[in-house]
Amino acid sequence: MQKTLVVVGNGMVGHRLVAAVRERDRAGEWRVVVFGEEARPAYDRVALTSYVDDWDAGRLALAEHDRDVEVRLGDPVVSIDRAACTVTSASGAVLGYDALVLATGSYPFVPPVPGHDLPGCHVYRTIDDLDGIRDYASRIRRGRRAALVVGGGLLGLEAAKALRDLGLSPHVVELAPWLMPLQVDAGGGALLRRLITDLDVTVHAGTGTKAIERDGERLVAKLGNGTELDVDLVVFAAGVRPRDSLAAAAGLALGERGGVVVDSACRTDDPHVWAVGECACVGGRVHGLVAPGYAMAEVVADRLLGGTATFAEADTATKLKLLGVDVASFGDAHARAEGALEVVLNDAVSGSYKKLVLSDDASTLLGGVLVGDASAYAALRPLVGRPVPVDPVGLLAGAEPAGTLPADAQVCSCHAVTRAAVDGAIAEGCADVPALKACTKAGTGCGSCVPMLKRLLGEAGVVQSKALCEHFTQSRVELFEIVRTTGVRTFSDLVARHGTGRGCDVCKPAVASMLASTGGGHVLDGEQAALQDTNDHFLANLQRNGTYSVVPRIPGGEITPHRLMVIAQVAQDYGLYTKITGGQRIDLFGARVEDLPAIWRRLVDAGFESGHAYGKALRTVKSCVGSTWCRYGVQDSVRMAIELELRYRGLRSPHKIKAGVSGCARECAEARGKDFGVIATEHGWNLYVAGNGGFTPRHAQLLVSDVDSATLVRLIDRFLMFYVRTADRLQRTSAWLESLDGGLDHLREVIVDDTLGVCADLEAAMARHVESYSDEWRGVLDDPDKLARFTSFVNAPGAPDPTVTFREERGQRVPVLLGVPEVVG
Amino acid sequence: MTVVCALSDLLPDRGAAALLPSGEQVALFRTGAGEVFALSNIDPFSRAAVLSRGIVGDLDGVPVVASPMHKQHFDLRTGTCVEDRAVSVRVYRVRVEAGQVVVAA
Numbered sequence: 055m056q057k058t059l060v061v062v063g064n065g066m067v068g069h070r071l072v073a074a075v076r077e078r079d080r081a082g083e084w085r086v087v088v089f090g091e092e093a094r095p096a097y098d099r100v101a102l103t104s105y106v107d108d109w110d111a112g113r114l115a116l117a118e119h120d121r122d123v124e125v126r127l128g129d130p131v132v133s134i135d136r137a138a139c140t141v142t143s144a145s146g147a148v149l150g151y152d153a154l155v156l157a158t159g160s161y162p163f164v165p166p167v168p169g170h171d172l173p174g175c176h177v178y179r180t181i182d183d184l185d186g187i188r189d190y191a192s193r194i195r196r197g198r199r200a201a202l203v204v205g206g207g208l209l210g211l212e213a214a215k216a217l218r219d220l221g222l223s224p225h226v227v228e229l230a231p232w233l234m235p236l237q238v239d240a241g242g243g244a245l246l247r248r249l250i251t252d253l254d255v256t257v258h259a260g261t262g263t264k265a266i267e268r269d270g271e272r273l274v275a276k277l278g279n280g281t282e283l284d285v286d287l288v289v290f291a292a293g294v295r296p297r298d299s300l301a302a303a304a305g306l307a308l309g310e311r312g313g314v315v316v317d318s319a320c321r322t323d324d325p326h327v328w329a330v331g332e333c334a335c336v337g338g339r340v341h342g343l344v345a346p347g348y349a350m351a352e353v354v355a356d357r358l359l360g361g362t363a364t365f366a367e368a369d370t371a372t373k374l375k376l377l378g379v380d381v382a383s384f385g386d387a388h389a390r391a392e393g394a395l396e397v398v399l400n401d402a403v404s405g406s407y408k409k410l411v412l413s414d415d416a417s418t419l420l421g422g423v424l425v426g427d428a429s430a431y432a433a434l435r436p437l438v439g440r441p442v443p444v445d446p447v448g449l450l451a452g453a454e455p456a457g458t459l460p461a462d463a464q465v466c467s468c469h470a471v472t473r474a475a476v477d478g479a480i481a482e483g484c485a486d487v488p489a490l491k492a493c494t495k496a497g498t499g500c501g502s503c504v505p506m507l508k509r510l511l512g513e514a515g516v517v518q519s520k521a522l523c524e525h526f527t528q529s530r531v532e533l534f535e536i537v538r539t540t541g542v543r544t545f546s547d548l549v550a551r552h553g554t555g556r557g558c559d560v561c562k563p564a565v566a567s568m569l570a571s572t573g574g575g576h577v578l579d580g581e582q583a584a585l586q587d588t589n590d591h592f593l594a595n596l597q598r599n600g601t602y603s604v605v606p607r608i609p610g611g612e613i614t615p616h617r618l619m620v621i622a623q624v625a626q627d628y629g630l631y632t633k634i635t636g637g638q639r640i641d642l643f644g645a646r647v648e649d650l651p652a653i654w655r656r657l658v659d660a661g662f663e664s665g666h667a668y669g670k671a672l673r674t675v676k677s678c679v680g681s682t683w684c685r686y687g688v689q690d691s692v693r694m695a696i697e698l699e700l701r702y703r704g705l706r707s708p709h710k711i712k713a714g715v716s717g718c719a720r721e722c723a724e725a726r727g728k729d730f731g732v733i734a735t736e737h738g739w740n741l742y743v744a745g746n747g748g749f750t751p752r753h754a755q756l757l758v759s760d761v762d763s764a765t766l767v768r769l770i771d772r773f774l775m776f777y778v779r780t781a782d783r784l785q786r787t788s789a790w791l792e793s794l795d796g797g798l799d800h801l802r803e804v805i806v807d808d809t810l811g812v813c814a815d816l817e818a819a820m821a822r823h824v825e826s827y828s829d830e831w832r833g834v835l836d837d838p839d840k841l842a843r844f845t846s847f848v849n850a851p852g853a854p855d856p857t858v859t860f861r862e863e864r865g866q867r868v869p870v871l872l873g874v875p876e877v878v879g
Numbered sequence: 880m881t882v883v884c885a886l887s888d889l890l891p892d893r894g895a896a897a898l899l900p901s902g903e904q905v906a907l908f909r910t911g912a913g914e915v916f917a918l919s920n921i922d923p924f925s926r927a928a929v930l931s932r933g934i935v936g937d938l939d940g941v942p943v944v945a946s947p948m949h950k951q952h953f954d955l956r957t958g959t960c961v962e963d964r965a966v967s968v969r970v971y972r973v974r975v976e977a978g979q980v981v982v983a984a
């Protein structure tokens with residue numbers, strides 16, 4: 055008989071519990087039913103604030119369970135009958151259980167100040183809360199808008215960021231003398247305040263909120279120190295309380311400060327009932343972070359399947375980026391241990407504060423605080439409770455302690471992965487971070503351990519060789535710089551001066567691409583022709599029978615009936631198989647090498663240009679129909695797509711580049727599946743970068759929002775040129791972004807804030823590209839030397855390849871493949 | 880013996896195909912070092928007549944062509960596939976006489 059597991063709460067921990075049970079329950083022992091109060095699928099609450107970036111709840115969704123899991127959304131459990139072992143939901147459903155897991159999380163604590171329930175007062179916990187805040191903020195009709203955040207901890211600063219991104223000026227009020235008192239000490243708090251104030255957030259520390267009063271359409275907040283603030287909106291972010299009332303009503307024991315009391319197996323004193331996550335009180339403590347909740351979920355999943363796991367002491371270490379400021383705290387951050395010693399490096403100039411807490415004999419690392427620069431976190435956190443490997447000041451200044459990291463130290467606290475497990479995976483062949491992620495799950499949670507994973511790979515001797523191939527020890531990026539700065543213009547020169555041997559099918563096309571993106575000139579000029587892959591050599595795409603396909607450019611997917619007829623006539627005359635591509639153009643298959651010039655003569659005469667479907671280059675800028683026709687469109691997406699496609703056509707790059715422009719948030723152009731995607735807003739455009747379809751689909755991420763057309767084009771110029779210059783060979787933009795230290799934030803710093811001072815140069819390079827563009831096919835047709843190469847046989851220029859034959863399928867010609875060729879002796 | 884083309888018809892480090900009287904196709908390669916090689920034009924993996932359109936280079940000092948279809952390399956001297964030594968393509972004897980490329984077939 056299958057037993058029934060009922061899970062109350064479809065938050066982060068409830069979701070993890072179900073995933074963990076499904077993963078372990080190979081035999082199908084448990085039928086799993088989840089009740090969720092929120093009406094939407096489980097989502098990443100830790101990333102809640104990023105919802106403001108694009109208001110795309112789908113992006114936050116956690117992985118879906120398999121179909122056998124029954125999830126009842128928007129139907130909270132209202133009572134538990136422990137005698138009958140049943141739960142009753144708001145919709146009236148009554149369900150029996152063999153095991154019941156409470157994963158009801160927390161609710162926001164709203165201090166009982168007068169006026170806390172006035173319109174305009176919000177809390178900050180769910181997507182619905184954020185929708186409510188957005189809705190209210192959008193109705194404020196005045197110039198300078200301000201908001202008050204009650205609480206200066208993690209939640210309060212998250213809320214301040216959301217409000218700032220919504221265009222309000224946030225004030226944060228914190229009762230304690232400094233921000234984030236739970237995580238950081240006074241020194242770190244002081245720096246944090248300075249950094250946060252620089253970001254247009256006003257901090258009022260060491261005072262409380264006494265009352266909130268209505269003042270016409272606005273609110274007045276009265277602080278304990280006498281300050282009165284005129285604000286439009288208030289967000290309470292003053293902590294959370296466990297949601298334990300369901301358990302209390304069922305007679306289960308609660309902790310002193312709330313929370314469902316459970317033992318180290320996360321079980322209540324009713325053997326059928328368990329509690330996990332923020333609603334649980336384990337070892338007398340309630341935990342407000344996701345990692346301990348995940349650990350509890352794993353314990354219960356193990357127990358439900360006959361295991362004996364227990365919940366060990368929770369790791370409360372955290373690394374956060376709040377308003378762009380790094381904050382990390384781990385172990386005994388407040389030096390509470392008897393006789394604990396502190397080593398502090400407070401660099402007011404560069405804006406970083408680092409503190410280590412050591413045992414009284416300075417031999418053991420107990421904890422630490424990092425503000426402003428938390429790059430040492432991944433290396434330091436696993437060392438808590440262990441001997442300090444090197445001089446502590448050196449450790450703070452960035453000495454590498456990895457060599458001494460013990461095997462049982464936890465590298466990834468989100469998924470409880472030890473160094474031994476990572477080393478094991480490396481020994482079994484994981485050779486890079488993505489492979490380690492897939493194999494161990496390390497690094498797939500908060501991601502803070504990724505630098506450590508890289509370091510462990512390095513230590514294990516997995517040399518991440520950057521050499522392009524055996525002919526060049528340099529990486530593509532380094533070679534690109536050489537080509538760009540030395541003015542070397544031929545492959546033979548480059549390999550003679552900077553490489554060895556004669557080159558190969560890896561380095562030759564890569565260098566050809568660099569020459570093309572730095573110097574202009576035709577890709578088949580002189581020696582360059584011999585470097586090209588067959589596709590670039592014949593400016594067409596090789597197909598499996600040795601024929602080619604032809605793709606004329608159709609910018610933005612817009613085409614006149616006349617031109618459509620030209621394509622149809624050419625296809626008809628040359629017997630080409632015709633198919634519509636995913637990029638809104640038309641692919642003509644089965645063209646013989648010797649027919650390519652004649653086919654293109656007719657296409658070029660009708661005004662077509664090369665579509666570069668054969669190149670590692672810009673392919674298409676797909677568009678929806680936009681505001682010209684569409685009832686919903688807010689901008690002219692077709693015009694923008696055409697402008698972008700014409701601007702970047704012919705740009706050679708490390709890999710193909712695809713783009714899209716949507717005329718409204720409905721996103722019919724699927725722009726977020728592209729290397730760069732543009733989505734219209736009421737006020738301008740949102741720019742997303744580094745998405746792709748293909749083998750590992752990735753959504754593009756928001757780089758900037760609501761920019762005007764000129765800014766948009768300028769940012770895309772910079773983005774593309776930066777990618778062309780710094781990506782590896784055959785690295786799509788998404789993998790490139792993932793490999794950039796600092797990821798999207800770093801990219802934004804470089805190409806939006808221009809922190810490296812390279813933007814003018816990137817723009818100038820793009821301007822040169824735009825200036826020097828000319829159609830490659832026209833270039834061939836105008837040049838008898840280039841035309842002469844388009845033959846199947848050097849000794850029989852007009853003769854077709856006799857091995858190419860076709861048959862009919864659904865009214866068109868498709869290739870007949872050769873048998874294994876006989877070797878004639 | 881068949882004269883297939885002039886040496887000057889072949890670009891350094893690039894191939895070209897020639898049609899023999901028997902109907903066979905040879906892929907001719909002229910390396911940057913000035914040597915000329917001839918292999919069957921048919922890629923044994925894809926069975927398409929495309930080897931002449933591959934990129935010419937060297938691996939560990941061995942002159943090779945990379946099939947344009949799926950990038951296996953063939954030793955220009957022996958026709959052996961570098962990635963799978965059990966596979967090879969036919970090698971034709973070839974020489975240059977008075978500026979003309981002559982294939983033994």
Ligand SMILES: Cc1cc2nc3c(=O)[nH]c(=O)nc-3n(C[C@H](O)[C@H](O)[C@H](O)COP(=O)(O)OP(=O)(O)OC[C@H]3O[C@@H](n4cnc5c(N)ncnc54)[C@H](O)[C@@H]3O)c2cc1C
Binds near residue numbers: 068179344372
């Ligand atoms: C803005 C923000 C930023 C955060 N940042 C971090 C961070 O950086 N690091 C970190 O570790 N943690 C962070 N947290 C905390 C983290 O989100 C929580 O620790 C985590 O979500 C706890 O998971 P949970 O499943 O216990 O609770 P929740 O995720 O709150 O899920 C509980 C779910 O149960 C539902 N529920 C309640 N009662 C019932 C019922 N009777 N029937 C059915 N369903 C019910 C609720 O509606 C809710 O959906 C952050 C939280 C917020 C709000």
